[in-house]
Amino acid sequence: MSATFRITFLGTSAAIPTPKRNVSSTLIAYQDLKWLIDCGEGTQRQLLYANAGFKNLTRIVLSHEHLDHILGIGGLLATLNMLQPVNRVVVHGSPAVLDRVKQLTGFIGRGLQYDLQFESIDAEEIDIFAHRQLTCQAFPTRHRLHASYGFTFQEKSRRRFLSDVADRLGVPAGPERRRLLAGESIRSTRGTLVHPDDVLGPEEAGKKLVYISDTMYFPELSTFAAGADCLIAEATFLDSEAELAAEAGHMTAKQSATVARDAGVKCLYLNHLSQRYAHAEHLLLEEARRVFPQTYLAYDLATIDV
Ligand SMILES: [Zn+2]
Ligand SMILES: [Zn+2]
Known part of the structure; x- marks a missing residue:
């Protein structure tokens, strides 16, 4: 079967950038629609490096309000204002994250030339958007904030x-x-x-893509990710730092792999890696593969088709 989703990792580092990894952002393309999950500082430059362009980029889905996930949105929205490749942009996120984004967009001086919409994600409203055969939903994660979300992108069977x-x-x-x-x-x-x-x-099942942004481990994550063709999940720490991971509201590589194994996904990409492992990333991969062999590391500007 041909690819349904084209995923381009734009930023795969946790908290701060490194020479090889920018802070969080992932571009997903499905048919004629493109959207970002998170938009860390420098995301617009990463889009250019990825040769992705801004056309059809009409949605930005934000997992939570930490700065490494949203600081790029002011610059990106300002650039879209100058180039005007789209006439509408919808930003999805919790009320807290939308509040911060509204403050950032307040700096765009000459007024927006396109329709900028904000759509709130909350416990009652988990349907984010639908596009042709595709539905996108949020699920709650646990990240020491009032609200943080992961996302499922499910194509209908056909x-x-x-x-x-x-x-x-x-x-x-x-x-x-x-x-x-x-x-x-x-x-x-x-x-x-x-x-x-x-x-x-x-009847053929549609493809399912699941994205787990910042969260501590909890067993229900595997329910949300059940049967996914591809799971992208944060793996900020090694299991030797499991205590620190739980305190900071993050997962270890072993925990991400446990989610993937319990969910029965086809493949797992480890994302949101701490700079402390910049010279030992293979340790994250090896740790995860001991639990779930079909694990890979996400790299900035790498593209995968699902
Ligand atoms: Zn983060
Ligand atoms: Zn965070």
């Missing part, structure tokens, strides 16, 4: 149109095929009735 079968049955090319896809029966060129079930393949 049945493929079997053109070779349709050709054999004498279904003309054109609107009849759309009607069959929409669930209607049609009459073939031979005068026989053709039903949707005759020309649609078995």
Whole structure:
């Protein structure tokens, strides 16, 4: 099956940038839509390095209000104001994070030339957005704040149109095929009735992508990530620092891998790595792989297709 999501890591460092890793941001592309998860300082430059461009970048989804996840949004929104590649931007986040973003956008001097909208995520409103076959939802994480969120991006299941079968049955090319896809029966060129079930393949599950931003470990994380085709999860510390991780509201590589294993995901990318391991990142990977072998490290500007 072809790729559904194109993920580009723009910033994979925790708290502060390092020479090789910028602070948090991830770009996701799905069909003609692009959105950012978090927007740490310098994200707009990372977008340029990634050759991603600003076109169709109309949503920014924020996990929580810590500065390493949001300080880039003022600059990015100001640049969008100058270049005007889009006429609408929607920022999603908790009331606390939206409050901070509103303060940052207050510095954009000459007024916004596009429609900037704020959509609040809270306990009652976990549906963030929908786009064609895709739904995006938030789930609560535990990060020593009033509210912080992870995200699931779930594509609806679908049945493929079997053109070779349709050709054999004498279904003309054109609107009849759309009607069959929409669930209607049609009459073939031979005068026989053709039903949707005759020309649609078995139901195929849609792709699921799960993103766990800053959080301490708790077992329900694996419920949110259940069956994901790809899990991106923070792994700020090694397990030797498990106590510190819990105190700071973060996970260890082993805990991220435990979530991935318990959730039965297909692959795990470790993200939000502490600069303390800048010269020993392989230790994070090795620790996680002992629990969940299909683990990889996220790298700035790396792109993966899911
Ligand atoms: Zn962080
Ligand atoms: Zn944080």
